[in-house]
Amino acid sequence: METTTPELQTTPTPKPGPKNTFLLVICILTFIGSGFGVLGAVFSFGTANTMAAINQNNEERMADRPTPDFFKSIFHSMAQYSDPAKIKEMALLSLLSNLLTLAGALMMLKLKMPGFYLYIAGILIYIIIPIMFLGGYLGLASAMFYGLIGAAFIVMYAVNLKYMNR
Numbered sequence: 001m002e003t004t005t006p007e008l009q010t011t012p013t014p015k016p017g018p019k020n021t022f023l024l025v026i027c028i029l030t031f032i033g034s035g036f037g038v039l040g041a042v043f044s045f046g047t048a049n050t051m052a053a054i055n056q057n058n059e060e061r062m063a064d065r066p067t068p069d070f071f072k073s074i075f076h077s078m079a080q081y082s083d084p085a086k087i088k089e090m091a092l093l094s095l096l097s098n099l100l101t102l103a104g105a106l107m108m109l110k111l112k113m114p115g116f117y118l119y120i121a122g123i124l125i126y127i128i129i130p131i132m133f134l135g136g137y138l139g140l141a142s143a144m145f146y147g148l149i150g151a152a153f154i155v156m157y158a159v160n161l162k163y164m165n166r
Contacts (some may be wrong), residue, residue, distance in 0.1 A: 023108065023160045026153060030105035030119075037098035045091035048084040055082040090133045097125040108157060113164040116157055123150035 044051065100122030107115025127150065130142035 020160060020163050022156075023163065026156050026160075027105045027109040030101060030153065034098045034102040034105065034122075038095060038102065041091045041095035041098060044094070045088050048087035048091065051087055052082040052084045086133060090129060093125060093129050097122045097129065100125065108160070108164060111164045113161060113166050116161060116164070119157060120154060123147075123154060126150065 100118050102122075104115040104117070104119030104122060107118065109115075123146070127143050127147045130139040130146070133139070134142060
């Protein structure tokens with residue numbers, strides 16, 4: 001006579017956090033990008049005087065050389081950025097923007113929909129910063145770059161709104 005032992009059946013314990021891997025991945029990418037943004041803003045704030053001197057020096061060197069107008073416009077925009085007070089103000093706005101996107105991503109990782117709106121606010125601030133402070137080609141190019149990346153992430157997060165709670 002053969003005896004069999006009943007096999008124990010266990011139910012898997014659910015993992016905390018989002019069940020959507022795509023949402024997890026874009027949140028992690030946001031944590032990395034916004035984390036570096038926070039560090040960059042703090043660094044810019046701390047080195048504002050040095051950065052202002054470097055920008056001023058670059059414009060003076062460019063004035064003596066034959067340079068295409070496009071590049072002169074870029075260096076002129078950067079020279080306008082050579083006021084330490086403006087650099088600090090821009091760094092503080094950048095810090096605010098990155099903290100908003102970081103908080104928004106953290107909330108969305110916890111499946112809370114208000115995080116989406118915080119994220120959008122952070123991106124909008126980040127798009128406005130170069131237009132306000134740099135202007136010209138450099139400001140427009142920077143705003144377009146940040147807008148393109150931001151819009152892509154906003155769309156990716158919007159696809160995941162159906163998993164989030166109000």
